[in-house]
Amino acid sequence: MAFSYGFFNAKNLDRVYTAEDFTGYLSSMICNGVLDTYGNNFSVTAGEKLSVLIGTGKAWLNGHYFINDTVYTLDLRKYADESLSRYVTIGISCDVSDSVRACKLEVKSGTAATAPTIPVFENTDTKTYLTLASVRLNGGVTKITDANIKDYRADEKKCGYVKCILGKCRVSEMLVAMTVLTDRVQEMTGKLDTLQSTVDMLQLKVDDLTGDVIAVGSLGKEIYYVLYSNGNLLVRGTGEMYDYDLDTNLSPLRGNSDIQAVVIDEGIVSVGDYVFENCKNMKNITLPPSLTSIGQAAFMQGDNYIGEVCGLTNIAIPSKVTSISGSAFWGTAIESLVILDSVTEIGKYAFRDCTALKKVTINGTVIGEFMFVSCTKLSNFTIGSKLKKIGSNVFNYCSALKLITYDGTLAQWQTIEKGNNWDGKSAMDIAKSGLTKIQCTDGYLEYADGTWNEVKE
Structure with a gap:
């Protein structure tokens, strides 16, 4: 029939x-x-x-x-x-x-x-x-x-x-496909990082031949820097940078207003503590694919510049980075941020007071404590399904943030470890975040009467 x-x-x-x-x-x-x-x-x-x-x-x-x-x-x-x-x-x-x-x-x-x-x-x-x-x-x-x-x-x-x-x-298959696509995008991002690093290195080789050198020095056992009159800083060598502090061991680059752009050579695996602290005119940096860690307050803008938008305007974190230490980008002028899934450690206040920051994508496993405090323009926030932990007081004073988009299910969201006042809703009134909704793949959570309530779709 x-x-x-x-x-x-x-x-x-x-x-x-x-x-x-x-x-x-x-x-x-x-x-x-x-x-x-x-x-x-x-x-x-x-x-x-x-x-x-x-x-x-x-x-x-x-x-x-x-x-x-x-x-x-x-x-x-x-x-x-x-x-x-x-x-x-x-x-x-x-x-x-x-x-x-x-x-x-x-x-x-x-x-x-x-x-x-x-x-x-x-x-x-x-x-x-x-x-x-x-x-x-x-x-x-x-x-x-x-x-x-x-x-x-x-x-x-x-x-x-x-x-x-x-x-x-086939929602399940689409979620798997989404994960595969995300991995491919990250792979391509890594290739683009390598290409950009190569282009920037070629430019600095031209500077080597034609530019006027105004400063040279050491940043590690096998790492040295050259600063040219056009504001370009080349950091060459291999291995780890030295760590500095704000007391007796100041970075030779601390507060240098001549630095405008930085290229760090392939083979260097860390950016040391406080290395570029207070370099308010340093707008761009190219980090090498070999980099695995970013140190304490490495790019922080100090107390002299509170309330100003200065320092880095963009940052591409390489795909081998696993650790971003506390206060690393505090007070910089970055407008968007992508944390790749290689990142498993983020210290306290990592992106605090980034008042120009509007868009963030977290594909890693952790969001650090106080990570986005006072990011007052932050309004677009996406979290990948690999996230395992959100620290305490992450979104205090994030008044423009209304929605978080989570690339996982409601059940997956509930398994994430969350610190005290992670959402900024338990802070004092002036510090409360604007967050009211978390959109998942199969529904959403809505904040009302002091609690997060599930709504299936």
Whole structure:
């Protein structure tokens, strides 16, 4: 037959539909996976002794559903070996064979060995699996800990989440594609950084041949600088810069108003503490791809310039940088900022009083304490899904900031560690931020009556 149709009310049983018809219909709309709006999403956590707890949840498999409405204790004692270690894998199966026609929880045992491997569920024509977790049972142990459990629910190849009721729009896949695209953009950014560094270095080589040198000196054991009459500063060498302070060990470049643009040579891995502090006319800097850390108050504009917009107007942080120390860019004139996912440490007050800063994108894992205090023009703020921690008092005095866009789900947002008054809403009235909404991929949080409330979309 060429055409078919459904579903209609029956008269005298002239319209009869089977479970197969209905599951086929549902499977065209709903992705396989764990529903992220129901219960504990089948979380697997350590229980008493050699048991694990399976949280409440609802899952869809090819149009069939499986529900757990009470936390379930799964005893794994029979899989433990007295001397060798073993992995077991826990999942949900859907078996459509005529003799079964059911969904259930399953455990697959691996082989006990000195170097055990994780067993894998294999789909068949009649049986489909969602893998929830694997558990390592070390030889002779009497207790499972959460460290022995590996969660696979977010792995699209093994399980995944049902991101929307119209599952075939493939929200999960789009989120994965977005992450891949972000990684590619960051890779291209790194290549552009390298190219820009090369161009700037060529310009300074021209300065070497034609420019007038007005100052030279050392900034490290194997690092030296040359300042030309046109305001260009070339920093050459390899390794780490020296660290300076504001007392007895002042930077030779501190407060130098002749510096306008800086190029730091490839091979240098750090910008030292207080190196360019108070260089108010230094508008541009090219950092090398080899850079891994930016020191304390490295580019800070000091108390003499409070209330002014001076110093750096833009900054491209290279893709190998992992650490930005406290007060690094305090009071600079940068207008936009991108923190790449390589950055895992950010010190206190890193971008405080950047009153020209309007747009920020955070792709790293951390936002430091007091990071954007008094960034009064900040209004466009995007956070990537890799973020793990937001420090305390981040947005005090950020009156123009109304919305944060988060590239993850509401559930992911709730897992982020947040410090005291992270949102600037508990500060004294004059210091409160303007933040009222956090937009996620599957809904948003709205601030009202002193609390953040979830709204699903």
